Amino acid sequence: MNNIIxxxxxxxxxxxxxxxxxxxxxxxxxxxxxxxGANGAGKSTLxxxxxxxxxxxxxxxxxxxxxxxxxxxxxxxxxxxxxTPEGSRVFADMSVMENLLMGAYxxxxxxxxxxxxxxxxxxxxxxxxxSAQLASFLSGGQRQMxxxxxxxxxxxxxxxxxxxxxxxAPVIIHDIYAKVKELNAEGITFLLVEQExxxxxxxxxxxxxxVKGRVVMEGKSSGLSREAxxxxxxxxxxxx
Amino acid sequence: MLETLPQxxxxxxxxxxxxxxxxxxxxxxxxxxxxxxxxxGDIMILGTFLTMHITQSLTGNPIxxxxxxxxxxxxxxxxxxxxxxxxxxxxGAEPALLVTFGLSIIISNALFLVFGANTHTIPSTxxxxxxxxxxxxxxxxxxxxxxxxAVAVIVALSxxxxxxxxxxxxxxxxxxxxxxxxxxxNTKHMYIFAxxxxxxxxxxxxxxxxxxxxxxxxTGTQYLIIAFGVVVIGGMGSLLGTLVGGIILGLAQxxxxxxxxxxxxxxxxxxxLLVILxxxxxxxxxxxxRK
Numbered sequence: 119m120n121n122i123i124x125x126x127x128x129x130x131x132x133x134x135x136x137x138x139x140x141x142x143x144x145x146x147x148x149x150x151x152x153x154x155g156a157n158g159a160g161k162s163t164l165x166x167x168x169x170x171x172x173x174x175x176x177x178x179x180x181x182x183x184x185x186x187x188x189x190x191x192x193x194x195x196x197x198x199x200x201x202t203p204e205g206s207r208v209f210a211d212m213s214v215m216e217n218l219l220m221g222a223y224x225x226x227x228x229x230x231x232x233x234x235x236x237x238x239x240x241x242x243x244x245x246x247x248x249s250a251q252l253a254s255f256l257s258g259g260q261r262q263m264x265x266x267x268x269x270x271x272x273x274x275x276x277x278x279x280x281x282x283x284x285x286x287a288p289v290i291i292h293d294i295y296a297k298v299k300e301l302n303a304e305g306i307t308f309l310l311v312e313q314e315x316x317x318x319x320x321x322x323x324x325x326x327x328x329v330k331g332r333v334v335m336e337g338k339s340s341g342l343s344r345e346a347x348x349x350x351x352x353x354x355x356x357x358x
Numbered sequence: 359m360l361e362t363l364p365q366x367x368x369x370x371x372x373x374x375x376x377x378x379x380x381x382x383x384x385x386x387x388x389x390x391x392x393x394x395x396x397x398x399g400d401i402m403i404l405g406t407f408l409t410m411h412i413t414q415s416l417t418g419n420p421i422x423x424x425x426x427x428x429x430x431x432x433x434x435x436x437x438x439x440x441x442x443x444x445x446x447x448x449x450g451a452e453p454a455l456l457v458t459f460g461l462s463i464i465i466s467n468a469l470f471l472v473f474g475a476n477t478h479t480i481p482s483t484x485x486x487x488x489x490x491x492x493x494x495x496x497x498x499x500x501x502x503x504x505x506x507x508a509v510a511v512i513v514a515l516s517x518x519x520x521x522x523x524x525x526x527x528x529x530x531x532x533x534x535x536x537x538x539x540x541x542x543x544n545t546k547h548m549y550i551f552a553x554x555x556x557x558x559x560x561x562x563x564x565x566x567x568x569x570x571x572x573x574x575x576x577t578g579t580q581y582l583i584i585a586f587g588v589v590v591i592g593g594m595g596s597l598l599g600t601l602v603g604g605i606i607l608g609l610a611q612x613x614x615x616x617x618x619x620x621x622x623x624x625x626x627x628x629x630x631l632l633v634i635l636x637x638x639x640x641x642x643x644x645x646x647x648r649k
Contacts, residue, residue: 171536191539200540207537209530220530223523224542272541 122147122276122307123168128177130160130167130331137163139331141177145276150298150308152322152339154315154347160331161311162204165280168309169201170194182275196224198275202282206265210254214245217253217264221271230273238267241297259290266297276307283317295321315347327351362616364495370612371605372497375505376570378604379563380581381588382512382597383556389595390532390552391447393454397461399582401557404465405431405564406573407473410480420480424565431557439553444546462578469575480568504566508601511559516597518555528552532595587631593641602642606630 123145130138138160145151155161166172168179170191179187186194195201200221208217218238222231239246242263248256253264262282269277279298283291298321302308312318318325319339327335327350335342335350384398395401405427413423438461446453487499519525530538531548538545567573567581584607589595592603607627614626634642 169540171539190544191536192542192544195540195542203537203540207534209533209537211533212526212529216526219523220526220538220541220543223527227542228523268541 120147121145122182123309124178124180125164125168126178126180128164128167128179129175130163130172131175132163137172137331138167138174141328141331141333143326143333143336145307145309146324147307148302148305149323150302150310150321151324151326152310152312152318153326153328154312154318154351155328156313156351158330159328161328162280163331164328165201165203165278165309165311168194168278169199195272196226198273199278200269200272200274200276201278202262202265202269202280204280204284206258206261208253208256208261208264208268210252212253213250214253214256214264215249217268218245218249218271221268224272227271227273231271234271234273238270241270241300242267259286259294262286262290262294266294270301274306276309277301278309280311281313282310283312283314291317315344315351319344319347361494363613366612366616367609368495368497369501370609372501372505372608373612374605374608375508375601376501376563376566376604377584377588377607378601379504379508379511379559379566381585381592381604382508382515382600383559383563384582384585385589385592385595385597385600386515386552386556386559388589390528391443391454391549392451392532393443393447393458394451395458395556396455396582397458397465397578398556398560398585399580400462400465400469400578401431401434402560402564402567402581403573403575403578404434404469405557405561406480406568406577407469407478407575409561409565410478410568411473413480420482420565420569424561427565428558428561431561432554435553435557436550439550440546443553444549447549462582466576466578473575475574477572477574478568479572480565482569484569500566500570504570507562507566508604511562512597512601515555515559519597524551587627590641591631591634593644596641596643599641599643606634606642 121144125141125143128138128141141164153161163172167174170189174187178185181197181199209220218235222228222234244260245264245267256264282294298308310322319342322339325339325342326333327347329350335347380402384395387393387395408427408430409420409423412426413420416422442457443454446457484500484503488496489499489502490497519529527543528548528551531543531545535545587607588600588603591606592599610630611623611627615623618626
């Protein structure tokens with residue numbers, strides 16, 4: 119098995135509170151992996167720790183075998199890890215085009231800029247239509263598309279998505295997941311955070327279930343039943 | 359008084375250009391790092407002294423003096439940003455502000471040690487030349503050059519900020535540091551570049567100030583207050599606002615002095631500043647009201 123990201127024994131503290139407790143995960147290259155969990159399960163903390171936004175108290179994170187645990191976020195990004203954070207975080211006072219160009223900031227991405235721009239405009243025609251408009255004029259779904267498109271501009275090996283479907287209409291969610299599949303077919307590994315069990319199991323190759331900062335269940339999505347995940351999700355098995 | 363009013367207006371506008379280039383570095387640093395740089399005036403006067411000293415000891419050509427000054431100031435900017443301000447900027451605005459306060463004291467005392475308390479000038483023929491001279495209005499070449507240089511610097515800076523990948527990265531870093539890092543932008547490096555841009559503008563401003571007015575090691579504070587006035591009137595972080603702010607402050611001072619009396623020049627400038635603060639606290643050209 120070829121793991122692109124390996125997380126072992128990760129502990130993260132938010133002040134006195136333990137946000138992650140002994141989390142270990144292996145993300146296989148070329149797959150779509152999802153993390154399922156309720157609010158406060160530690161999903162966002164985990165993603166932010168992978169990207170170096172939070173520093174772990176203990177544990178290690180490896181990317182392509184290289185230790186990135188204490189690396190600066192911008193350095194981690196330069197290795198080929200892109201993240202679409204919760205709430206899209208597009209630059210509201212920049213145009214759609216400028217936001218996309220921000221994705222092509224790193225030297226490697228800058229070289230591939232023209233081709234990548236054509237690619238994301240092909241995938242998201244609405245962004246091409248609005249390329250000269252300020253990102254603050256976009257709808258929530260369009261911002262999410264811009265956030266993903268900006269990540270694609272980075273020409274990454276892995277895209278980490280924090281709740282890309284949050285607050286979006288089902289039609290748009292369907293559309294966004296179709297793009298994820300498309301990009302995955304081209305070889306990009308995805309690590310997704312999801313709140314909805316059904317959607318997660320349908321789209322991901324492999325799923326982890328997190329409760330209160332711990333991984334309580336994992337497996338191939340095809341082998342996990344919705345009921346079992348649901349029980350774990352709501353913590354029922356803890357009392358069984 | 360009325361017959362001298364046109365002169366006051368012309369000089370006020372031109373002086374405003376000089377004020378704008380004094381304030382622009384302060385505006386940049388605030389816009390990008392949300393840092394009020396208390397040392398801004400002293401950094402500028404450091405540039406003035408360096409330009410004076412290098413010009414005197416070398417060719418006598420102030421442009422060469424300025425270029426060498428900029429080279430030294432770039433190294434200085436790297437040092438203070440990398441080794442001092444960047445170490446504390448993540449801990450909030452106050453620690454960094456205190457660092458610049460300390461820098462201000464260190465710079466003015468170091469200048470005092472090296473150059474003594476005497477008043478200095480950078481001699482220039484621009485001061486004694488007139489661009490235009492009529493019965494009612496004369497335009498000093500020095501003021502005209504300051505104004506033109508200020509406009510040129512502001513236009514150049516806005517082009518860099520709006521049209522280049524480097525400028526976009528600086529803007530990104532100033533609006534969302536975490537997102538910028540996720541895109542591969544090292545925000546601490548961006549802060550260093552911003553400080554470097556700032557000292558370039560401060561060095562240019564310093565030379566113009568040194569040619570226009572006498573200066574001494576503690577003059578920096580006086581220009582810090584002017585820079586404050588300019589960026590508060592124009593809107594912190596707005597480049598065009600800096601020019602507008604400079605012109606309003608310059609006009610207020612000179613027209614006020616003309617109508618009420620020269621002794622009130624500074625006071626009137628700052629009364630206008632207070633009125634604008636009361637009516638539009640975010641500044642005239644600021645993009646949005648700050649919380």
